[in-house]
Amino acid sequence: MKQFLLILGVVFIATVIPVKSQSPYKVSIYTRAMEVRNMEDTSWLHQTWATISSQLEVDKIYLEIHRDQLFIEPEKMQLVIDFFKKQGIEVAGGITFTIDESNNFETFCYSQPEHLKMAQDIVERCASLFDEIILDDFFFTSCKCNVCIRKKGDLTWDAYRLKMMTDVAKNVILAPAKAINPHVKVVVKYPNWYAHFHELGFNLETEPALFDGLYTGTETRDAIHSNQHLQPYLGYQLFRYLEALKPGHNGGGWVDTYGSPTFDRYAEQIWLTLFAKAPEMTLFEYSAMASPIRRTMIAPWSNQETSFNYPGFETIKKSMASAAQHALNAISPVIPQLGNPVGLKSYRPFHADGEDFLESYLGMIGLPVAIVPEFPDNEPMVLLTEQAAEDSEILRKMDRQLQSGHDVVITSGLVRVLQKRGLDQIVDITYTDRKALVHDYLMRFRTVPGDKDILIPQLEYYTNDSWEIISAMGNGLGWPLLHRGSYGEGNLYVLTIPDNYRDLYDLPAEVLNLIRQTLTQSMSFQLQGTSQVALFLYDNQTMIVESFNDQPVDVKVITSEKPEQLIDLVTSKVLERTVIPEVRFWGRMLSPEQYAFQIHLPPHSFVALKVK
Structure with missing residues (x-):
């Protein structure tokens, strides 16, 4: 132990502390228990930290005390804490409640007293140190x-687990942690x-x-070659x-290096996290960064x-920490200039099912969802997907929104559920058990x-009770x-969702433009052009405006308000304006004069x- 302390002292002197630049967000690294254990080898600690800190400006490090039944003893953890504090790095603790990740991510069983005791012991140890x-996760x-x-x-599994995990949070995690350390801040990721x-009990x-x-x-990795198929927009959206669940207390976003096919895809996850105005960017995990x-x-x-600027990215003898820093450098001039995000509000009741993750696909066709x-009462337009049916009062809320002169757009999935609950009192439209294979569009x-x-x-639907804005055509018929x-003083819109959500990306640009124009008509700007471009x-x-396409694309942003100038925040270039x-x-205004x-x-x- 004395030898370990002596070597750590040498490491403190030898390691150069990087100069931190002013930034609206912190950069953190998460360290798993296995890497914390490896840090007992001070030469490994010195070498890896020198690699990381020479290529990445780090503000904070999370040191994990438990994962997969690997416990870090308090006295060994304290030595690592002391090391990083002397480097000028903020230190926090981490816990992963897994039994064996390699066994289908085996979690603790909170129905069993021995697992509850183990969880409490872990959190008490951690609270005594951090x-x-x-x-x-x-x-x-x-x-x-x-x-x-x-x-x-x-009980259903969700009812049982939701109550159980709330009780565990109160009595096994939070109360014991604060009994040990009244000042401890406990964060759930x-x-x-x-x-x-x-x-699964996340409540x-x-x-x-x-x-x-x-x-x-906020990690989304590869949308195609992965089991989850998460769309890039989800990182920002989540x-x-x-x-919105706890304003001012969402501490940051978190991405890893796994599953990203290109450096761009890795960088995009970092960018989207910070475009969402996260106050901290955590990079998982220490060994991957090194x-x-x-x-x-x-x-x-x-x-x-x-x-991403590949020509400016030197890859020889560099670690993934350099890729993270390169990605951060690309947006460092941008983030301080952004205001608070705004968008088309989509209501998701707690514990809702239906049209899973659809909002991220809509984000990928240029709808800022x-x-x-x-x-969201009194919004000009509210988006409701099938999950809104979890709210037993949803039809009453829709009625109130429409009668007050505001609009609502619902998806075909929500039509399917609400047609049995009284939707016909607003608009008489039926989700049938038939499908249509469509190719062209009448608008x-x-x-x-x-x-x-x-x-x-x-x-x-009944003719003249409602009308199609866009018809999807197949073999001479349309739907x-x-x-x-x-209805009342407002409009109820219905957006039909393809069976395969990604087919939204294959809609023609003109069709997407009219969908965007209709759903975001109250917003200052709208997107025109192809899909897989987010606004x-x-x-x-x-x-x-960000493209997730593998090919170059040309798009437009349009507005009905005549702006003096639209300027690139990085280059200060003034964009050319054209008039639409x-x-x-039939004498009725469908679209006012716009500027593109x-x-x-x-x-x-x-x-x-x-806008200037």
């Missing part, structure tokens, strides 16, 4: 052992699969009020949703002028050809893709803009 503790349970089955009884939280209704803070897993970069992550489009936990008496067949549900019915809007007349004439039909700004986006790149 004034801040984060619970990584796994504060849930997937256990269905015989004990769980017996205790669950006639939520993973990226929010639509399924309730089934978004009770936990935000109990815990001192929340944290967001941070904003959790921020590992050599994978040259296989260099994208085929690396010779183009992308936002913001998930909120309460019905404003003009047919727009599509590129592929898309399977959609067939909706039926609603975007539909409208008037991020802020309340200080700034915006970001007003559109009338052309934007060229290389693959996986963004542009940040400001």
Whole structure:
């Protein structure tokens, strides 16, 4: 032990503390228990920290005390804490409540007294060492052992687990931690699969009020070649949703290096986290940051002028820490200039099922969708997907919104559920058991050809009770893709969702433009162009347009308000403005005169803009 302390002292002297730049966010690294254990080898600690700190400006480090039944003894942890504090690094504790991640992410069984005792012991040890503790991803349970089955009884799994995990949070985690250390701040980090939280016991209704803070897993990795198929927009969207659950207490976002096919895809996850205005960016995990970069992550489009800027990224003898820093450098001029995010509010009741993760697909077609936990009264437009049916009062709330002169857009999935509960009192539309294979689209008496067949549900309605805005056509017939019915002083719109959500990306640009124009008509700017391009809007007349396409794309942002100038926040270039004439039909204004700004986006790149 004395030898260990002596060597650590040498390390303190030898390690150069990087100069921190002023930034609106912190950069943190999470260290798993196995890496903390490795830090007992001071030469390994010195070497890895020298690698990381020479390539990445780090403000904070999380040191994990338990994962997979690996415990770090307090006296050994204290030595590591002392080391990083002497480097000028803020230190916090971490806990992962897993038994064996390699066994299908085996969690604790909170039905069993011995696991409850172990969990309490872990948190008490951690609280004795740290004034801040984060619970990584796994504060849930997937256990269905015989004990769980017996205790669950006639309850559903979600009802049993939601109550149990709330009790565990109160009595096993928070009360014991604060008994040991009254000043400790306990933060629960939520993973990226929010639509399924309730089934495994993550309780978004009770936990935000109990815990001192929340944290967001914003990693989305590869949307295609992974089991989750999470869309890139989810990282931004999820941070904003959790921020709405406990405003001012969503501590940051968290990404890892795993599963990203290119450096751009890794960088995008960092960018989206900070575009969402996260106050801290945590990079998982320490050994990955110290590992050599994978040259296989260099994208085929690396010779183009992308936002990641491959020519400026030196890969020889560098670690993944350098890739993270390079990604952060790309947005460092942008983040301080952004206001508060705004968007089309989508109401998600607690513990809701239906059209899982659909909001992120809508974000990927240029709709700036913001998930909120309460019905947003008096918004100009409210988006309701099938999950809104969890609220037994949803029809009454829709009625109130429409009669007050505001609009509502619902998805075909919500039509399917609400048609049995009285939707016909607002608009008489039916989700049938038939499907249609559609290819082309009829809008404003003009047919727009599509590129592929898309399977959609067939909706039926009464002529003149409501009307199609966009008809999806197949073999000479058409069905609603975007539909409208008037009610009270407002309009109820219906958006038909393809059976495969990604087919939304294959809708023609003209079809997407009309969907965007209709759903975001009250917003200052709208996107025009192809899919897999996202629009991020802020309340200080700034915006970001980001493409997730593998090819260059040209898009436009349009507005009905004549801006003096639209300026690139990084280059100060003034974008050229063109006029889009007003559109009338039978003497009625369909679209006012608008102003368009052309934007060229290389693959996986963004542009940040400001109205002047």
